[in-house]
Amino acid sequence: MRPIVAAPDTPPDRGAAVILEKEGMPSGGIEMYGKIQIRNCERGLWFRGNEYHELLGPGVYQFVSNQWDAARDFVEVVNIARDTKFEHPRLDSMLHDTVMRDALEIVEVGPGRRALVWKGERLGWNVGPGRHAFWRDPYPLRVEIVDVGRSRVDLPKPGASLRIAPARRRPLGVG
Numbered sequence: 001m002r003p004i005v006a007a008p009d010t011p012p013d014r015g016a017a018v019i020l021e022k023e024g025m026p027s028g029g030i031e032m033y034g035k036i037q038i039r040n041c042e043r044g045l046w047f048r049g050n051e052y053h054e055l056l057g058p059g060v061y062q063f064v065s066n067q068w069d070a071a072r073d074f075v076e077v078v079n080i081a082r083d084t085k086f087e088h089p090r091l092d093s094m095l096h097d098t099v100m101r102d103a104l105e106i107v108e109v110g111p112g113r114r115a116l117v118w119k120g121e122r123l124g125w126n127v128g129p130g131r132h133a134f135w136r137d138p139y140p141l142r143v144e145i146v147d148v149g150r151s152r153v154d155l156p157k158p159g160a161s162l163r164i165a166p167a168r169r170r171p172l173g174v175g
Helices: 098-103
Strands: 017-020 031-038 042-048 049-055 059-065 073-080 104-109 113-119 122-127 130-136 141-147 152-154 161-165
Touching: 031 042, 031 073, 049 098, 098 104, 104 113, 104 141, 113 130, 122 130
Parallel strands: none
Antiparallel strands: 017 031, 031 059, 042 049, 042 073, 104 130, 113 122, 113 141, 152 161
């Protein structure tokens, strides 16, 4: 068993810590039991001491701990089917974990370029410069980096195209 707990704001059906006082324990002795279920379309981000610790795949995780601290261990559950584009304030530190890096498609877009990210056969995102992350599951992804100077991009379907309007610069005004 792994010592993990559900985040305090986790809905009750997703798993939550249950505090039980057991008979025979000294006064004030508390033992914690709980479980968290991660469905096939979800991933769990396990944090320990507010630092990313591990990516949890689908399954049921149980814990027993007599020294539980909400600030020490918590799991953030992410729906990868609904939120294919992964945005997290700790993304850079998470990418040091090889399992997490393998689960994500990392797209680095340089200045003057855009990335067209296809989710299956549909255009899902048109993203600008920067680092972007997308879950590789449950949909097949395809990334195409295009130069902003191009005014037309050929799409996978015959005869279809996408026009890219050049970025407009607005003058900075006072007032």
